[in-house]
Amino acid sequence: MKHLLHSFKLVAGMMTTKSAYTGPLWVQIGISNACNHRCIMCWDHPTYVSENNPYPSATSRRYYQMHPEIDHTKGFMDLGKLEELIVDLYSIGTRRIELVGRGEPMMHPQFDQIVETIKRRGFNLGIATNASLLNPDRCEHLVDHDLDRIVASIDAGSRDTYYRVHTRTNIESFDRILSNLRVLHQIKKSKGKKEPQVMLSFVISRLNYHEAFEMIDLGKDVGADQIVFKYMVPYENIKFLELTEEEKRNFSGQLPAFMKKAESYGIDLKIEPPIGDTTTNPKLYHKKTETVYSRIPCYIGWYFSLITAEGSIIPCCQCMEKMGDFREQRFRDIWYSKRYSNFRMSMKRFPEHYDRPTNCACDKCALDKINATIYNTLHFFNPIQLFEGQREFSVFQLLPAIFKGKTTKGAKVVNRKSGSSL
Numbered sequence: 539m540k541h542l543l544h545s546f547k548l549v550a551g552m553m554t555t556k557s558a559y560t561g562p563l564w565v566q567i568g569i570s571n572a573c574n575h576r577c578i579m580c581w582d583h584p585t586y587v588s589e590n591n592p593y594p595s596a597t598s599r600r601y602y603q604m605h606p607e608i609d610h611t612k613g614f615m616d617l618g619k620l621e622e623l624i625v626d627l628y629s630i631g632t633r634r635i636e637l638v639g640r641g642e643p644m645m646h647p648q649f650d651q652i653v654e655t656i657k658r659r660g661f662n663l664g665i666a667t668n669a670s671l672l673n674p675d676r677c678e679h680l681v682d683h684d685l686d687r688i689v690a691s692i693d694a695g696s697r698d699t700y701y702r703v704h705t706r707t708n709i710e711s712f713d714r715i716l717s718n719l720r721v722l723h724q725i726k727k728s729k730g731k732k733e734p735q736v737m738l739s740f741v742i743s744r745l746n747y748h749e750a751f752e753m754i755d756l757g758k759d760v761g762a763d764q765i766v767f768k769y770m771v772p773y774e775n776i777k778f779l780e781l782t783e784e785e786k787r788n789f790s791g792q793l794p795a796f797m798k799k800a801e802s803y804g805i806d807l808k809i810e811p812p813i814g815d816t817t818t819n820p821k822l823y824h825k826k827t828e829t830v831y832s833r834i835p836c837y838i839g840w841y842f843s844l845i846t847a848e849g850s851i852i853p854c855c856q857c858m859e860k861m862g863d864f865r866e867q868r869f870r871d872i873w874y875s876k877r878y879s880n881f882r883m884s885m886k887r888f889p890e891h892y893d894r895p896t897n898c899a900c901d902k903c904a905l906d907k908i909n910a911t912i913y914n915t916l917h918f919f920n921p922i923q924l925f926e927g928q929r930e931f932s933v934f935q936l937l938p939a940i941f942k943g944k945t946t947k948g949a950k951v952v953n954r955k956s957g958s959s960l
């Protein structure tokens with residue numbers, strides 16, 4: 539019932555005005571900027587950077603130049619401020635939090651207390667982690683406090699590859715992480731609990747694509763509920779690790795076999811295509827950039843918000859526009875502020891006037907599918923057709939994803955018969 543009321547207010551805002559009548563459906567909170575790993579594919583703590591250019595891409599350079607306050611060594615969110623934020627979020631109807639930030643959340647000195655505080659308030663809570671700071675006590679604590687999800691970045695099917703992807707680890711790290719994930723599974727089993735659901739995340743690059751079957755075996759070994767394969771985003775510093783077209787074809791050719799294997803273990807396997815899915819159509823990316831937001835608005839300003847460890851409020855992961863700072867103002871005042879409303883308005887006007895804020899990478903937007911699903915749900919009488927081959931969620935996949943953080947299982951290629959085409 540509370541979800542329905544929240545959705546109703548949300549839709550009212552999206553359809554009628556530039557204002558929000560309720561809080562975001564979910565938020566990402568970065569409680570830590572620091573990380574104990576250096577991963578080849580990381581935007582924030584990359585392995586390969588030159589001395590004169592410490593950023594992996596032009597977008598990250600822009601991000602960090604706009605946020606000089608970010609400190610990668612000791613940037614942890616203040617616990618008192620976090621508690622205030624949790625109260626605010628709850629009071630405006632938000633019920634889902636993801637602890638995802640620019641670093642490893644378990645490095646926060648009060649991590650266990652943070653989980654306790656958020657869960658005590660009744661939020662649905664997920665964390666994205668490299669799992670290196672799990673240990674049997676912490677596993678027990680997470681199970682006892684009903685954490686809902688753990689997304690563990692593993693990125694390798696073998697110890698040697700792990701060491702090459704997650705650099706600055708040691709040779710035992712891989713075994714230790716797997717052993718702790720096994721412990722977590724055992725604790726859940728012994729207490730008769732299904733949560734936290736465990737998702738293993740594998741970013742696919744030239745270093746590990748040949749180990750996909752082993753990665754699925756690892757999922758079985760540690761009792762994972764889901765596995766996600768994501769193609770690595772080839773930032774400027776790691777272009778040489780991107781799969782060649784032939785390797786992509788080989789990998790894609792094996793997808794049915796990967797699916798079959800995962801299914802035989804009872805694991806839900808999700809494969810996220812590369813941005814623009816260049817395997818199927820090299821021109822797709824450009825086509826997307828030019829066309830999607832000339833037909834639909836971006837609704838992010840109603841359903842999501844991102845809060846950095848320092849307290850900056852940002853509308854989405856690819857938009858550096860700062861809406862406010864919770865050290866100076868309460869979150870709810872920032873969320874309902876004129877500035878946020880103006881942002882919503884400019885995103886809503888996209889179809890008439892594509893004028894993205896200078897500091898938003900809307901031309902590389904990864905949330906177009908969510909925005910298109912919302913648009914088609916709100917305009918069910920005249921839905922748009924995404925370009926050929928584009929994957930689209932159904933609203934029945936999207937809602938559990940939004941409220942419960944579940945993956946959009948089985949997003950499929952849509953071939954609408956009616957509706958106008960992009």
Ligand code: SF4
Nearest residue numbers: 573575577580583668
């Ligand atoms: S564990 Fe995550 S945050 Fe840390 S370096 Fe690797 S990708 Fe980056």
Ligand code: SF4
Nearest residue numbers: 836838854856900903
């Ligand atoms: S990057 Fe995408 S989700 Fe973010 S503001 Fe731009 S269009 Fe919206």
